[in-house]
Amino acid sequence: xxFNRVLLVQAKYDSAFSNVFPAGxxxxxxxxxxxxxxxxxxxxxxxxxxxGMLHDKIRHFKPDLIGFSMMSLNYxxxxxxxxxxxxxxxxxxxxxxxxHLSTIRKExxxxxxxxxxxxxxxxxxxxxxxxxxxxxxxxxxxxxxRDAGRIIYNGDRPFIQDLDSLPYPxxxxxxxxxxxxxxxxxxxxxxxxxxxxCPTKLAIGRRFFTRSAKxxxxxxxxxxxxxxxxxxxxxxxxxxxxxRVYEICDEIEKRSFRDIYLMCxxxxxxxxxxxxxxxxxxxxxxxxxxxGVEAGNDRVLKIIKKSETIAEIDRAIKTACELDYIVxxxxxxxxxxxxxxDFEDTLSIATRYPVMITSFYHILPYPNTELFxxxxxxxxxxRSYEEYLNxxxxxxxxxxFATPEFSYELRKKAFNYAYxxxxxxxxxxxIAYSRKNVHxxxxxxxxxxxLASFFARIYTADLLFDLLSSNKLLAILKKNMKxxxxxxxxxIQ
Numbered sequence: 398x399x400f401n402r403v404l405l406v407q408a409k410y411d412s413a414f415s416n417v418f419p420a421g422x423x424x425x426x427x428x429x430x431x432x433x434x435x436x437x438x439x440x441x442x443x444x445x446x447x448x449g450m451l452h453d454k455i456r457h458f459k460p461d462l463i464g465f466s467m468m469s470l471n472y473x474x475x476x477x478x479x480x481x482x483x484x485x486x487x488x489x490x491x492x493x494x495x496x497h498l499s500t501i502r503k504e505x506x507x508x509x510x511x512x513x514x515x516x517x518x519x520x521x522x523x524x525x526x527x528x529x530x531x532x533x534x535x536x537x538x539x540x541x542x543r544d545a546g547r548i549i550y551n552g553d554r555p556f557i558q559d560l561d562s563l564p565y566p567x568x569x570x571x572x573x574x575x576x577x578x579x580x581x582x583x584x585x586x587x588x589x590x591x592x593x594x595c596p597t598k599l600a601i602g603r604r605f606f607t608r609s610a611k612x613x614x615x616x617x618x619x620x621x622x623x624x625x626x627x628x629x630x631x632x633x634x635x636x637x638x639x640x641r642v643y644e645i646c647d648e649i650e651k652r653s654f655r656d657i658y659l660m661c662x663x664x665x666x667x668x669x670x671x672x673x674x675x676x677x678x679x680x681x682x683x684x685x686x687x688x689g690v691e692a693g694n695d696r697v698l699k700i701i702k703k704s705e706t707i708a709e710i711d712r713a714i715k716t717a718c719e720l721d722y723i724v725x726x727x728x729x730x731x732x733x734x735x736x737x738x739d740f741e742d743t744l745s746i747a748t749r750y751p752v753m754i755t756s757f758y759h760i761l762p763y764p765n766t767e768l769f770x771x772x773x774x775x776x777x778x779x780r781s782y783e784e785y786l787n788x789x790x791x792x793x794x795x796x797x798f799a800t801p802e803f804s805y806e807l808r809k810k811a812f813n814y815a816y817x818x819x820x821x822x823x824x825x826x827x828i829a830y831s832r833k834n835v836h837x838x839x840x841x842x843x844x845x846x847x848l849a850s851f852f853a854r855i856y857t858a859d860l861l862f863d864l865l866s867s868n869k870l871l872a873i874l875k876k877n878m879k880x881x882x883x884x885x886x887x888x889i890q
Contacts, residue, residue, distance in 0.1 A: 399530030400462040400490070402435045404455060408467040408475040408495070409441035411792065416442070416577045420631070421466045421495065421520075423566030428521045431564050434528055441478070443575045448478055455486055464516075464524065466495040469596070469763060473787040476509040483511035492527065494520040496600035498541075501764050506541055506548045515541030517550075518602055519557055519586070560586065560608040565616040579627045580620045584613040584645065588633045590666075591702045592691075593767035594729070594760055597633050605637060610644035618652055629660040636661075636669040642678070649681040657682040664689035664727050667713035668705040672720070679720050686717055687725035687754075692732060693742030700734050702767075711746060718750045723830070725754035730811050732760050733771055736802045740811045747819055751826035755819040759796045759808060761785070772798045779805065 405422040422438055429436040437458050439451055455463070463482070467475050479491055492514035498505050499517045506512050516523045516539055523539040526532050534542045539554035557563065587605040588597045617628055636642050649659075659682045667688055675686070688710070692698050695707050717724045728743050747755045762769035764782050772778050777798040780790075785797050796808040803811075832854060839849035 398528065400528045402437075402458065402460045403429065403462040403464055403524075403528060404458055404460040405436060405438045405464045405466070406451065407438070407440040407442060408465050408471075409478070410468050410471045411789070416575075417579055417581055417629075418566070418568050418571060418576050419466065420566055420581050420583055422464075423568050423571070424563065425464070425466075425520060425524060426570055427564040427566050428525065429528075430569075432525060434525070436570075438570045440571070440575070441475075443572075445575075448481065451478070452482060452485060455482065455489070461489060462528065463489055463491050465491065465493045467493055467497045468495060469497040469500060469786050471787060472497050473783070476511075479509060480511045490514065492516060492524070494524070496596065499600045500596050503541060503548045503550060506543065513543060515550075517541070518553060518600075521563055522557065523554055556587070556602055556604050556606060558606055560606055561612045565612065565619070567619060577627075578625055579629055580617075580625050581629055581631045582613065582616060583631055584608050584641075585632045585634060585637070589637075590634075590704055591767075592704075593701045593771070594732070594762070596763040596766055599763075599765055601633075605634065607638065607641055610641065610648040613645055614648040614652060617649070617654070617657075621652075621654055621657070626656050627658045627660075629662050631663045632661075633663065634666065634669070635663075636665045636674065639669070639674060642674055646677050646681045654682065658685075659683040660685040660687075662687045662725065665713075666705060667710040670713050670716070672716050675717055675720050675722070679722065683722070685723040685725070687727060688713055688717070689727045690714075690743070690746060691727065691729045692735070692739065693728075693744070693746045694739060697732050697735050697739050697742075701729075701732050707742075707746070711749070714746070714750050714752065718752065721830075721833075723754070724750070724752040725756060726752055728755065728757045728815075729760040730757055730815070731796060731798075731800070731803050731808045733768070733777075733800060734802060735800075737807060737811070740803075740815075744815055744818060747815070748822045751829060753823055753826045753830060755815075755823060757812060757815040757819070759794075759812065761797055772800075775800075 405425055407419040407422050419440055419442075426436050426438055437454070437460075439454050440446060441448075441451065465475065465479060479493075483489070483491060490513045491511060493505060493512050494516035498515045502515070502517065505515055514527065516527070518539060520539075523537060526537045527540060534540065534544075535549070535551060538551050541548060541550050543549070585605060585607040587602050588595070589603050589605050591598075620628070659678075661683065662685060664687045667690070678686075690710055691701060691703055693707065698705065698707065714724060714726070726747055728747055730740060730743075747757075760768065762772050762778070762782065769782070777800055779796065779798055790797070794809050794812045796805055799805040799808065840846065
C-alpha cells in the first residue's frame, strides 16, 4: 500500500447547498469502503467545523493522505487551508480533485506548492490506484504529480461507463444532524453540449453515461428507509435520454413511496422535456423543476451555443406551470453581443408565466471556457479570474466583464431592474400557488368549496402572506420538526 489511511475533506465554499450531503466525497468514501481501504471524512462547510477542528481530526485519525474536493469559487481560501495544515503535518501528502482541479489542471499545483497530487475528472479509480500503490505514479491515468520540481500529468483516464459498478453514497461517516433532510442524487455524468460559458465539460467531460433506473431508485430507497423524503436530482442532464426518465419514474412508482418530494433544481434543458414527460414525472412525486433559460431570444442563444430555441424554452416553461410545478428559471445578463434590448427579451420570458423563482446572474467567465477565452482575448475582463472567483462578487451585483454593446454601468442597471420587476411577479405567482394548495387541503378535510376558497384567500392575503413567508423562525421550526420525525421513525444518529 502506498497510503493506508485517507481523510477526505470537502473544501469550503459559499452555496445554497452547503448544508446538503456532499455527494462527491460521499461517493469516494463509499468506494474506498467497498475496497476495504481505511478512510474518514471532514466537511468544512458545516458551520461548527473550523480549520482548527480539521487539525484535531488529522491528529486523531492520523491519515497519511488527505484528499480535498474543491470547486473554483473560493479556491484561494482552500489553498490557504492546505498550506497551513502542511506546515503542521509535514509528512502527510495532499491530493486535490473536483471541478477546480479538472478545469485548470497543472495550474493548481503550480499555485499551491503544498499540494502533492491532483486527480482529474472522475476520481474513484485514480484515487484507488494512488492509495494501493500497485501502479507506479507515471502509470496512473488521471493523476498529476511532482517529479524533481516538474509537474507531470499522465493523461486522462477513460470514463467509467458502468456507473452501476460504483457504490452509491450512504454517508455513514457523516454526522447526519449537520445536514438538511434534502438528499442529492446523481443519476448520470457528463454533458454533450457546447454552451460557451459552462465549465461542466471541462470538469466531468462531454461523454454522457447513466446509472440504471434500479440503481438510482435503490439509492432513494436506502435513504427513504432512514426517514428521508426530500430528494433532488442534481444531474447536468437528467432528462437528456427520454426513455431513461420513464424507466426511473416507473421504478419510483413500483416502490410505493409515500410523501416524497422530488426536484430537478440543477436545471433541465427545455428542448428535452414536453407535456408527457413532465406529467409522468409529476405523477410520481416531482414537484419542482428548474429550467436553464439563459437568454431571451434566438440570436443570443446562438451566440452562447445553447443549441435550443426560444420557442422550445417558452413551451417548456408554459407546460411546467400548467402542470402546477414550482418552476425556477436560470437567466444570464451580458453575454457577448447582448444588448439592452436582448436583456428586455430575457426579462419578458422571465415574467410571462407564473414561475416562483427567477435567478438572474451576471454571466461568469470560468477559466478555460470558450467565454473566458473570448473576453480575455478582447480585453473585456474587468478583473482577473483570480480575483472574481475569490472575492464573493459572484453573489452580488458586480459584473465580471463589459462589452461595447453592454457597458459595466448598464449591466449593473439591468441586474437591479431584473430584481425589481421579477420580485413583484414572483410574489404574485407564490400567492396564487399557495392559495390553490390551501384550497385543495381544506377541500380534502371536508370543507365546502366556497368556504375553502374564503379561508384560502384570507390565508394568502398580501400582508399575511408576507408575514408567513418571511418568518424564518417558522421555517426553522418546520425543518426541526421534520428532522425529529425522521429520527423517531428511523433512528438516524
